Amino acid sequence: EDKVVQSPLSLVVHEGDTVTLNCSYEVTNFRSLLWYKQEKKAPTFLFMLTSSGIEKKSGRLSSILDKKELFSILNITATQTGDSAVYLCAFSAGGTSYGKLTFGQGTILTVHP
């Protein structure tokens, strides 16, 4: 069965720290891996990684995809209190699963001032 496992489940850091969030997946027909940030309500799209785009960076956030080892990491440098949120990892499979995202349980990040 296709699945996504995120670690750690929760993380508490201080402003200025660097954090690394992990996402490992098992899927029979991998298409893409997506990262989202969820604060109060809707998940906000961060990155999408595919076979042709295994590294992405935006400001203090960056992500890589290792298709051989079946994992992805999300790095946040110089964390700020506004980075406090749940970070969700999801994959999209090909074939008949088009349009379906399978999510991990999320990592709760708390950044203290």
Added chain:
Amino acid sequence: KAGVTQTPRYLIKTRGQQVTLSCSPISGHRSVSWYQQTPGQGLQFLFEYFSETQRNKGNFPGRFSGRQFSNSRSEMNVSTLELGDSALYLCASFLGLAGSYNEQFFGPGTRLTVL
């Protein structure tokens, strides 16, 4: 460009009732996916619609159904509500073009409480 909108934002129903939730995708997006989010199960896929056709379906009972209109707006319906249906219902909008990589953008969600 306006984002994904969902109505209503909050809903309180009693067991046995039915409910209809609405989702308007980003202009130009032809696909809408629906998800249920609960503290215990996380985010789970319900179904996806493209060009008024259900293209994919998750593992939910038949009480959960949906449809899509010609303007890509989508509705989902839950009949005979149960306490366990209390959740945040999210819809996501994306281009939906087969063979392409489509990021999904989420609406604010509808918080359903079943009493």
